[in-house]
Amino acid sequence: MSIILMKGNEAIGEAAIIAGCRHYFGYPITPQNELPAYMSLRLPKVGGTFLQAESELAAINMVFGASAAGARAMTSSSSPGMSLKQEGISYMAGAELPAVVVNMMRGGPGLGNIAGAQGDYFQAVKGGGNGDYHCIVLAPSTVQELADLTVLAFDLADQYRIVVILLGDGFIGQMSEPITLPQPSAKKFDKSSWALVGAKGRKSHLIASIRLNPEDALEKHNEHLQAKYREIEKNERLWEASQTDDADYILVGFGLSARICRSAVSGLRKAGVKAGLFRPITLWPFPDAELAAAAKGKKNLLVVEMNAGQMLQDVRLAVGSTVPVDFLGTLGGATPQVESVIERIKTYAR
Amino acid sequence: MPVDTKEAKLVYDRPKSLVDMPNHYCPGCGHGIIHKLIAQCIDELGIRDTTILVAPVGCSVLAYYYLDVDGCEAAHGRAPAVATGIKRVHPDKTVIAYQGDGDLLAIGTAETIHAANRGEKLTVVFVNNAIYGMTGGQMAPTTLQAQKTKTSPYGRNPADVGYPIRACELLNTLDAPVFIERCSVSSVKNILRTKRAIMKGLRNQIEGKGYSFIEVLSMCPTGWGLEPREAASWVDSDMTPIFPLGNLRDR
Amino acid sequence: MSRGRPEFNRERCKGCTLCIGACPEKILSMSRDEFNSQGVPFALCFDEARCTACMSCAIICPDNAIRIYRFPQASGE
Numbered sequence: 001m002s003i004i005l006m007k008g009n010e011a012i013g014e015a016a017i018i019a020g021c022r023h024y025f026g027y028p029i030t031p032q033n034e035l036p037a038y039m040s041l042r043l044p045k046v047g048g049t050f051l052q053a054e055s056e057l058a059a060i061n062m063v064f065g066a067s068a069a070g071a072r073a074m075t076s077s078s079s080p081g082m083s084l085k086q087e088g089i090s091y092m093a094g095a096e097l098p099a100v101v102v103n104m105m106r107g108g109p110g111l112g113n114i115a116g117a118q119g120d121y122f123q124a125v126k127g128g129g130n131g132d133y134h135c136i137v138l139a140p141s142t143v144q145e146l147a148d149l150t151v152l153a154f155d156l157a158d159q160y161r162i163v164v165i166l167l168g169d170g171f172i173g174q175m176s177e178p179i180t181l182p183q184p185s186a187k188k189f190d191k192s193s194w195a196l197v198g199a200k201g202r203k204s205h206l207i208a209s210i211r212l213n214p215e216d217a218l219e220k221h222n223e224h225l226q227a228k229y230r231e232i233e234k235n236e237r238l239w240e241a242s243q244t245d246d247a248d249y250i251l252v253g254f255g256l257s258a259r260i261c262r263s264a265v266s267g268l269r270k271a272g273v274k275a276g277l278f279r280p281i282t283l284w285p286f287p288d289a290e291l292a293a294a295a296k297g298k299k300n301l302l303v304v305e306m307n308a309g310q311m312l313q314d315v316r317l318a319v320g321s322t323v324p325v326d327f328l329g330t331l332g333g334a335t336p337q338v339e340s341v342i343e344r345i346k347t348y349a350r
Numbered sequence: 351m352p353v354d355t356k357e358a359k360l361v362y363d364r365p366k367s368l369v370d371m372p373n374h375y376c377p378g379c380g381h382g383i384i385h386k387l388i389a390q391c392i393d394e395l396g397i398r399d400t401t402i403l404v405a406p407v408g409c410s411v412l413a414y415y416y417l418d419v420d421g422c423e424a425a426h427g428r429a430p431a432v433a434t435g436i437k438r439v440h441p442d443k444t445v446i447a448y449q450g451d452g453d454l455l456a457i458g459t460a461e462t463i464h465a466a467n468r469g470e471k472l473t474v475v476f477v478n479n480a481i482y483g484m485t486g487g488q489m490a491p492t493t494l495q496a497q498k499t500k501t502s503p504y505g506r507n508p509a510d511v512g513y514p515i516r517a518c519e520l521l522n523t524l525d526a527p528v529f530i531e532r533c534s535v536s537s538v539k540n541i542l543r544t545k546r547a548i549m550k551g552l553r554n555q556i557e558g559k560g561y562s563f564i565e566v567l568s569m570c571p572t573g574w575g576l577e578p579r580e581a582a583s584w585v586d587s588d589m590t591p592i593f594p595l596g597n598l599r600d601r
Numbered sequence: 602m603s604r605g606r607p608e609f610n611r612e613r614c615k616g617c618t619l620c621i622g623a624c625p626e627k628i629l630s631m632s633r634d635e636f637n638s639q640g641v642p643f644a645l646c647f648d649e650a651r652c653t654a655c656m657s658c659a660i661i662c663p664d665n666a667i668r669i670y671r672f673p674q675a676s677g678e
Contacts, residue, residue, distance in 0.1 A: 027457070028485035033500070036488070040501040051511070052489055052501045055427065055457035080425070111407065111423065358606065358670035362659040375663060377617035377641075382663025538623050538657045571617075578617040 001180050008143045008173040009034035012102055012166065013042060015150035016074050018184050021100070022048030023073040025062035027055055029081045030114040031170035032104040036076065056081035060088030060101070067097040068207040070195030072154050076102035078170065079120050080111055083128065089163050090129025093225070094209025096194075098157035100150065101135075102166045104173040107333030115333025116170030116256060121310035124165045125284045132222055134229050135163040136236065137283040139254040143177035149281075151182045158189035160232055167283060169256050169306070171335070237290065238281035243269070244294045247276030249345050252291070252315055253304040254280050257336060261304050264341035275345055283311065288318035300348045301325045304336055365389035367398045367418050374412065376483075378578020380568025381410050383535045384477060387545045388446065389417055391552050401444045402436055404429045408450035409483040427458025430465035433472050444555050447474045451490035452482050455515050462517070466561050469526030473551040473562045476517055479570040480589060487573040491515045494592060499573070514592055518565050522598045528560035530599040534567035536585035540595070550600070559601070567593055605654025605671040607646050613666035614643035620658035620667060626651045629658060 006014065013035050016024070024043060026036035036052060043050040053059035059075045066073035077085060082103045092099060105120045107113040122128075124137045136156050140146045146168060153164040194205055211217035240258075243265060244250055251261035258279040268275040278294050280287050295301055301323055303312045312327050319325060328344050330336050364370060368389035375381045392398050401419040405411055407426035414421020424432040429447040437445045447465075454462050454476050465472060481499055482488040488501040492514045496505040506514075518532045529551055533544035544566055551562035567589050569581035576584055607629075614637060621629045621644060628648040637643050644666070646652060659667040 028452070028482050028488040028501070030485055033486050033488070037486075037500040037503070041503050044504065050501070054459060054491070057457075111411075111425070358672050360668060361605070361654060361671045362656045362667070362669035364665040368665065370665075372613055373664065377615035377663075378619055379663055382665075383661065386663070386665060535661075538660050541660055578619050579622040582619060582622065 003178045003180055005176055005178050006143060006147070007034055007176045008146050008168065009104065010038045011143050011147040011179060012076070012150050013038035015147040015182055016100070016154070017042055017046060017048070018182055019072065019151045019154040020184065021072040021074050021154060022046065023066040023071050024048070025051050025053050025059040025066070025073070025075050027053050027059050027077065027081060029056070029078045031106055031116065031173055032076050032078050032102065034173070035102065056084040057088065060085040063099045063101070064088055064092055064095070064097060067092065067099045068095070068196050070191045070197060072158070074100045074102065076104070078104050078106045079108050079117070082120060082123060086123070086128035089135065090131055090133060091209050092163050093129070093133035093135070094131065095207050096161040096225075097163070097207065098161050099163050100153045100157055100166060101163055102168065105167065105169040113333050114170060116172070116306070116335075117333045118169060118255060118257060118306035118310070120167065121283065121305070121307060124167050125286070125314070133225060134232075134284055135165045136160070136232060136285075137165045137167050138238075139167050139281055139283050140172065141255050141258045141279065143172065143175055144179045146172065147179055148182050151185055155185050155187050156236060158191070159187070160228060162228070162232070167255065171256050233285040236282060237285050237287045239287035239290050240277070240279040240281060241290070241294050242277040242279070244276035244278060246274055248274045248299045249348060250276045250278050250295055250298050250301050251304060251341065251345070252278045252301055252311070254283060254311060257304045257306055260336050260338055260341060263338045264345070267338060267342050268345055271342075273345060273349065280311070286314050286318070288314065291315065291318045292322070295319045295323045298323050302328060302341070302344060304328045304341055306330050306333075306335060365393045367392040369416050369418050371416070373416055375409065376572045378569055378571040378581055379409070380479065380535045380566065380570075381413075381477065383541060384475065384544070384566055384568065385413065385416050387541070387548055388475065390545060391549045392417070392419065394549070395552055395556065397444050397552070397556065400442070401446065402440070404433045404436065404445065404447045406449040406453035408453055410448060410450060410477065411484065413448050427453050427456070428461055429453060429458065430461040430470070430472065430474065434465055434468070434470050437470060437472055441471070444552060445472050447472055448477070449474065450477050450483070451479065451492045455491040455517055463521070463524070466521045466527050466563065467524045469561050471555055471558060471560055473548075473555050474564070475548065475551070476563065476565040477568045478517070478565055478593065479568045479573065480514070481570050481573040483570050483573050492593070494588060516593060518563065518598050521563055526561055527563055527599060528601040529554050529562035531563075531597040532565040532567070532593060532595050534585055534590065534595055536567065536569065536582040547597075565593070567595070603650045603652045603672065604674065605652050605669055606649050607652060607658055608668040608670065609643060609645055610666045611637045611643040612639075613664045614641065615639075615664055616641040616643060617663065618644070619661045619663070620644050623657040623661040625655060625657060626653060628652060
């Protein structure tokens with residue numbers, strides 16, 4: 001299999017096409033502009049549709065429509081644009097529409113800056129739109145994972161009729177790394193029971209999040225959604241635990257901060273400090289039991305994030321008071337330095 | 351070379367309301383010219399202390415650094431709404447909304463139309479350079495047929511994504527606006543006309559007359575892949591036939 | 602005798618050449634072998650005697666890099 005050097009944002013695009021996505025709706029926003037540009041070049045060549053919408057709000061609603069029509073549809077944006085998409089995502093959760101939504105995070109809040117950041121964990125994982133719902137949230141850490149997880153995202157979206165958020169950041173979107181392009185998935189999903197294709201020879205389908213009749217229709221629907229989420233929580237957890245078995249200290253990070261933690265683990269081990277890395281890959285469902293198991297008996301956890309402490313809360317929930325949990329965060333697009341992480345771990349030994 | 355100031359009179363200099371600092375715009379970009387015209391008008395009308403500028407998201411997102419007046423950010427497309435909020439609190443102040451193609455005609459279409467339709471007493475300056483500059487040169491609602499951009503790499507195909515939108519003509523269907531004019535900064539003659547239009551738009555606000563809209567065709571050499579002088583020519587040769595210059599309404 | 606003189610701020614000039622195109626007397630050009638601290642050649646007037654102080658260059662300059670001085674003319678002109 002050949003190795004190709006690809007920029008993160010473009011690797012997502014190529015992987016989406018490999019996964020059979022033929023409908024992309026986007027809007028320019030730094031630092032993910034290479035993705036819509038790539039799709040505008042590639043999709044017409046494979047008989048697909050690229051459309052630059054008038055806004056991120058319009059784009060997510062175009063995804064709503066394309067998904068309702070039975071197609072694999074995708075949109076992408078960055079933090080301020082993701083805020084605009086929250087309405088559409090909530091609607092898609094209620095209507096049980098599959099889609100892949102890519103957020104290459106940048107510094108916030110508001111317009112912020114264009115540096116990579118991790119400040120949208122809460123928005124993605126706890127739900128930025130209204131109501132009780134979840135999206136599956138995948139956190140790639142390398143350009144290879146950007147590609148592989150994109151293919152996985154489309155399968156998960158179709159399997160569970162759910163929005164899957166690919167939560168990257170501005171730095172890994174801009175990075176170029178050698179990758180092997182993923183294979184298309186062998187899975188096939190039958191949407192004929194619900195997709196809108198014209199009601200020939202069958203009862204008509206309805207795609208909607210509003211449930212008014214009977215009185216308890218919305219309650220029942222939410223119970224159904226919750227049951228679906230419990231099933232996903234059981235079956236779709238992904239994580240990496242590296243050198244955690246004999247570790248005294250475990251670094252916990254996702255995405256870009258996990259790369260920094262990985263380098264810190266390497267540096268610490270060289271210095272004779274037994275450190276390990278726990279890296280959630282699904283942020284929802286969060287691998288809490290697996291983290292708790294890895295953390296058992298350890299001296300300290302250090303959560304490293306490019307935010308003010310978001311995944312930190314889920315880590316604390318997972319391990320409770322069984323192990324001290326420390327935090328190293330950077331704000332506004334600043335990145336943690338490997339040396340700072342190493343130094344912090346060394347303070348625990350003193 | 352220093353000039354013998356005993357004899358010579360300084361007749362053209364940076365306007366006072368334009369901050370004395372280098373700007374970040376590309377060589378040959380129209381924003382620098384338009385900022386200067388607005389500053390000249392603010393100076394001549396004596397309204398530096400009573401002007402509030404609402405900036406867009408786009409290349410001119412930092413416009414409030416260059417104009418020495420109170421400045422306000424607006425989310426992409428929302429400048430007319432933000433300006434409405436400010437003007438309703440301070441009807442006696444001069445509120446300017448400065449916007450580009452994406453801001454005014456894509457994501458902000460609703461805000462643009464409704465501020466105009468309500469006849470908000472604002473001066474809206476619309477910089478039309480047929481492209482999204484800041485994000486690297488993507489297609490705009492004003493991108494011309496067959497024009498190549500980062501998201502119309504094979505040329506804008508009207509059968510697929512329609513034709514460029516004419517903002518002045520669109521707003522001209524509404525009853526409330528009092529002034530609608532399209533100008534350009536491609537030449538000295540056009541620049542002077544643009545200044546007159548901006549002046550009128552600001553005077554209308556000072557006199558409490560209503561909503562004024564000035565569309566300015568502008569160069570984006572970087573986005574278009576043209577040298578600045580070629581870009582100025584392109585405004586004349588290619589943009590102006592699609593976006594005709596002139597006044598559409600002057601009540 | 603010239604009616605005026607342009608004064609170029611070479612540090613503010615981005616080398617866009619719009620002034621060169623605008624000058625009706627065609628007396629502006631870019632510097633040769635000289636660059637400002639941005640590494641950019643800058644505009645200059647190579648024949649100030651023919652300047653009419655029309656201000657075209659200053660009007661079109663997006664960077665406020667040009668000042669125009671006008672000389673008082675002899676009476677009768």
